[in-house]
Amino acid sequence: MSQTLSQISTQTGFAHLTDLPCLKLVCGEASAVISLYGAQLLSYQPAPGRELLWLSPKAVWQQQQAIRGGVPVCWPWFGPAGKPFNISAAKLPNHGLVRNRLWRQVQAEPSTQLALVTLSIDVDDIPTLHNSVTLNLTLKLTAEALTLQLDCAEPMLQQAALHSYFAVPSLSDTSVSPLPGAYLDKTLGGERVESTAPLRFEREIDRVYPEPAAELLLQSGAQQLNISQLGQDATVVWNPWRERNKALPDLAENSYQQFVCVETAKLDLNQPAALQLSQRLTSLR
């Protein structure tokens, strides 16, 4: 078997975020950069110069802001904190508690075929609990694919999402398939819509697809990406389009033309359970 060399190193700064603590993973031709702030994957290049993720040129991480782009980790709730988390109607952050905190590196294993890193965070201010809970994000980079895996062993009510921002060369020629024939439309207050029409990015899209397929194909122009999901009960597809783009200060003008979010999510809050959620990205061309 041929030997594919891998490497893991610390790196200060990524793109314009020059003081951000990061780790860089390399495996053969492939590379990835993850920030310790938010355990947020910021870059995945299956080959040098072929970036699959999108990072906003106006992303910030000071003042405890969540970084706009890459793969934010949403946990233990998704979107605005509703029941059971918002017991006192306090102002809780969108998408949970871990996007704007520093995580720690607990494992880093470069081996011949794989670069593997685990980041962890202990969270002691979940409104429904009195104890501290540990969340782990493991990143596995091989020459062929990149896998993100989120684990929480605590059997509790929890939601999670790997909120991936994918760079698209052409928004008007972008598709995600297969998608179920029914979804909840967040632009219509969560109304259930039945439609088998292919999804087009021609206006604001904010959809929750329950019962998603395990394998999705994201196609944009000549680019094709396989998104393989595990542990999910929903796939969320988001593009802010022109008007919402203007309302988000960490997006530049017309940034919405450059990305779509395809999010692997676990949203059910009926049963307390441990969490295991993963998204694997394989570039096909």
Ligand SMILES: O=P(O)(O)OC[C@H]1O[C@H](O)[C@H](O)[C@@H](O)[C@@H]1O
């Ligand atoms: O602005 P953020 O808190 O990062 O949220 C960005 C977006 O995330 C998800 O895709 C939600 O479905 C959207 O409703 C939300 O606008």
